Amino acid sequence: MMKIRAESKTFEEIVSGTIVTEKPNIKLKDVAGLDAAKEFMKEAVILPSQFPHLFTGTRRSWRGILLYGPPGTGKTFLAKAVATEAKNTKFFYIISSDLVSMWLGESEKLVKTLFSMARENKPSIIFIDDLDSIFGFRSENESESGRRIKTEFLVQMQGVGNDQDGLLVIGATNMPWSLDSAILRRFEKRIYIPMPEAPARSLMFKLNLRSTPNSLTDEDFKQLGLKAEGYTGADVSIVVRDALMQSLHKVQTATHFRKVRGPSRDNPDEMVDDLLTPCSPGAPGAMEMNWTQVDGHKLLEPVVSMSDMLMSLQTQKATVNDDELKKHEEFTKDFGQEG
Template sequence: MATGSTLQKAIELVTKATEEDRNKNYEEALRLYEHGVEYFLHAIKYEAQGEKAKESIRAKCCQYLERAEKIKESIKKGKKKPVKEGDTESKDEKKSDSDSDSDDPEKKKLQSKLADAIVVEKPHVKWSDVAGLDAAKEALKEAVILPIKFPHLFTGKRIPWKGILLFGPPGTGKSYLAKAVATEANNSTFFSVSSSDLVSKWLGESEKLVRNLFDLARQHKPSIIFIDEVDSLCSARSDNESESARRIKTEFLVQMQGVGNDTEGILVLGATNIPWVLDAAIRRRFEKRIYIPLPEEHARLTMFKLHLGNTPTTLTEEDLRTLAKKTEGYSGADISIVVRDALMQPVRKVQTATHFKKVRGPCPKDPKTIRDDLLTPCSPGDPGAVEMSWMDVDGDKLYEPPVTMNDMLRSLATSKPTVNEDDMVKLDKFKEDFGQEG
C-alpha cells in the first residue's frame, strides 16, 4: 500500500471517530480512534519520509490517544454501580484507582514500543503461493484457521496447538509461511517480533516487554506471535550467560506455559535455522516442531513457474522440468536468485546489442495495440539488422527479448546453492530426535 493511501485510511478512520464522538457513540468512537492510531504507527514505521512528517504524525497520535483514554475512562465510570446519596467511594476503590493510574504510564510506554510489532497491512501471500510443504501448511491451518472458523470443534480436551516451531536450512520458506499465516488468518492479530523489539539496555525492562507482548496478545486475541530467528532469544541457558539474558528466557517460559497465565487463543510461531541451540524447556513449549526441508523436484518446478510469473519466455514445460532436476540441493531462495539473474539477461542483451531489427508485436505501453515498427536486439548477420545502440532506440518502440533456456542455464552456472552440508546433517539429526517432516 502506498504512503498516501495508508495515511488516507488513518485520516478517514479518525474523521469517522470524531463524528461518532460528537454523536455520543463513545464505544464506536473509541474503536475507530484505536484503529486509526494503528494505521498512523504503521505509516511512521514503514512509509513516512523525513523526521518532520514523523513528528507531526506522532503529535496527532498522542492527541487521538489522549481523547481515546478520556472516552475509556468515561465508559468505565458509566458502567460503575451508582453511589448512594451522601455516600462516598470506599477507600479500597480509591486505592485501586490510584494504583492503576500510577501503573498505567509505564505500561502504556512499553505497549507503545510493541505497537510497531503488530502487522496492520496483510502481506498478501496465500497458501497457493507457497510451493510444497503440505504437512507444514496443514499443521498451521489446524492451529490457526480452523479454531477461528469452527470454534465449537475445539472445546473440552480438544484444544488447538499453542506453540509451533518451524526449523530447517535457510531460504526454505519459514518466514514466507508466516506471511501466509498473517494473510490467511483474517480475524487474528499478527505480531511479528524480533530480538530488537524485546531487548532493552535498561535493567528489568526486557522481561517487562516480554510480559507486555503477551498481555497485548491476550487483549487482541485470537492472536499469533511470530518470532523470527527464535534462537537469538531462547538459546540454551548456561552459567556463563548474563543475568538479563537468563531473565528474558525465564519470562518467555512463564508466559508461554506458566502457572496463572492464560494462553487460550494465542499461538506462538517460531522460526530458526539452528534448532539444536534452543533451550530444552523452550523446545518442549513448542508442541509441534516441523522440519521445513530443501524443496523436492516437483516443488522446485512450481517455484520456477511462480518466480517467472508472466514474463515473456520461450521456456517449455520440458525445459522447466530439466531445470528442476539440475537444481538438486538448492533452497527456495537460491532458485529465486537463479530466476532473477536469468530475468536480467534480456536487459543485458539490450545493453550490449550493436544491431537492432524491426519486428511486429504488442506495444509496451498498450499491449492491446499491435505495432510493426518495434525494435529488438539481433546479431549483425540477421536480415534487416540496423547498426545502432540502445541509446538510439525510442523508449516506446523497444520489444522485450524473451527469456530463453540458455539464459536460465547461464544463470544456473554462476549461482551456487548456499546450504551447508554440515548443517544439513545436524538438522536431520534434530528432526529424527525431536521433529516431524514438513
C-alpha cells in the same frame, strides 16, 4: 502512577509496530511443496480460527509451533501464508532483535507487553523469526538481561494466570539444536521444513518468473527442477533474478536493434509496431545502434530463455551443505516431525 502508564504506552507503541495490519497476501497455494507442513498448519491454525467451537474442553488448539530447517526453505513464507488465510486473526511479526533492548529491564517488559496485546486482540498469532539468536542455551557467561528475557518468555508461553485460548506462538529457526531445552518444550509441535524436492523446485522456478515474458516450456521447468538439486527456495529465487539480469545483458551488449510488434508501454492491451529489440547485425531490418539510443518507451521487454536459466544455475551455487542437513535430520529423529 503517571510514569508507569506513560512507560506502558511506550512499550505498546513499540509492539504496535510489529502488528501486520495488512495481511501478507500470500496463499498456501503459493508455497511450493511442503504438503505435510501445509496440511498440519491448516489443522493447527486455520481450522481453529474458522471453527473455534470445535476446540473447547479437552480438544484444544496447539499453543506453540516451531518451524525449523535450513535457511531459505520457506519457514517465514509458510507462516505468512497461514496468517493470510486465518480469518480475523491478528498477526504479530517479530524478529528476535525487536525484543532486545539496550536498557536493563526493558526487554522483558517488551515481551510481557507483546503477549498482553496479543491476548487483548485474540485470536492472535505471534510469529518470532530467528528464535535461536536470543533463546539459545543458558550458561554462566550469559548476561542478566538475557536470562530475564528468557524467563519472561517462558512465563508468558506457560500462560500461568492468563487465558491462552486464541493465542498461538510460531517460532522459526535455522538452528533448533541451539535452543534452550525449556524454550524447546514450550513449542509442543516441532515441524521440519526440509529442502525442496525436484517437483517443488520446478514450481518455484515458475512462481518466481510469474508474468515475466519467457520462452520456457513445461519440460524446461522440469529439467530446471532436476538440475537444481540441493538448492533451497531462496537459492532458486536468486537464480531466477540472475537470469532476469542475463536477459537484460543482451540489451546492454547489443550493437543492432530491429523493429517488432508488441504491447504498448502506455496501454498493454494495445499492440504497436515500432518497438525495438536486440538482434544480430545480419537480421532483416537490423539498425546499428546501442541501448543508449533507444527510447525508453520503445524497448520491448526481453524474453527470458532456458539458456539464461542454465547460465545462472552455473554461476549461482547452493548455499546449504551436507553437514548442516545431517544436523537437521538428527534433530528431527530426536525431537521433531517431517513437514
